[in-house]
Amino acid sequence: MDSAPEITFDGRADVDGAALFAPLALRLEAGQWTCLLGGSGVGKSTILRLIAGLETGVRFSGRIAASDGAPVARRVAYMAQDDLLLPWASVERNIGLGARLRGERQDRARLMDLLDRVRLREHLGKRPAELSGGQRQRVALARTLMEDKPVILLDEPFSALDARTRADMQDLAAELLSGRTVLLVTHDPAEAARLGHAINVMTPAGLTQVSPPDAPAPRHVDDPETLGAQGALMRLLRAEAA
Known part of the structure; x- marks a missing residue:
């Protein structure tokens, strides 16, 4: 893995001539987790897709750049809100999809370790239709972690999990993505308070740090500070929605 860069996102997005979000500047510190919260429809997922170089259906005016000047999109692992699992492939083959698409040799030891750590080894031969929603989301998380990229984009990656499993998978992701530049989109103030090195609340007017x-x-x-930050984020989100 090459070193994790700082990412700068600076610009605005329009849909059919109407602003999706106003000009904003978002900086993802190298090797840290940046959390992005906000109401539905403000453009959080669009920012992830723009950084990943994916189709968005919006007109973006601005700049997305890495601190080392190298292209951003090719160094990204992206986990969407939908699990996007291949319905005909097993859990094991879904997790190892990236290496197969690139024609690379599979690191089976790493794959099996990830299966253990997301508690899915006993399901490795099952297809997505045989799994619960939470299990499918853990497969998608394991596939993202398997990529071992320096820039990680996560869109509500723990939303389908029960409270205990959510905390466990947050801990696992924080451990395995240490040193990566991570952008986490979440609706959960508690999640941002637990994981964020930087926290931003997004509205159509811009960002509040x-x-x-x-x-x-x-x-x-x-932790009292974590609970305090969670409360402050909830108050800000409710005020923005009022």
């Missing part, structure tokens, strides 16, 4: 707790991430769910 919120100071994260001082403790290292991932933070304890019952």
Whole structure:
């Protein structure tokens, strides 16, 4: 893996001549988690797709650049809101999809370790239709982690999980993505308070930065500073929606 760069996103997006989001500047610090919260429809997922170089259906005016000047999209692993699993492929083959598409040799030891850590080894031969929604999301998470890219884009990656599994998978992602430049889109203030080194709330008018707790991430769910940050984010989100 090459070194994780700082990413600068600076611009605006329009749909059929109407602004999706106003000009905004978002900086993803190298090797850190940046969390992006906001109401539905403000363009959070569009930002992820623009950074990943994917089709969005919007007209983007601006600049997306890495601090080292190298192209961004080719160094990205992207996890969408939908799991996007291949319905005819097993859990094992879905997780190892990236290497096969690139014609690379599969790191089976790493794949099996990930299967263990997302608690899916006993399901490795099953197809997506045989899994629960939470299990499917863990397969998609494992596939993203398998890519071992320096820039990771996560769109609601833990939303389908029960509370205990969500905390466990947050801890796993924080461990395995240490040193990567991560952008996490979430609707969950508690998640941002646990994981974010930088936290931004997005509205159609732009971004509001919120100071994260001082403790290292991932933070304890019952830490007073974490709970305080969660409350501050909830109040800000409710005020923006009012």
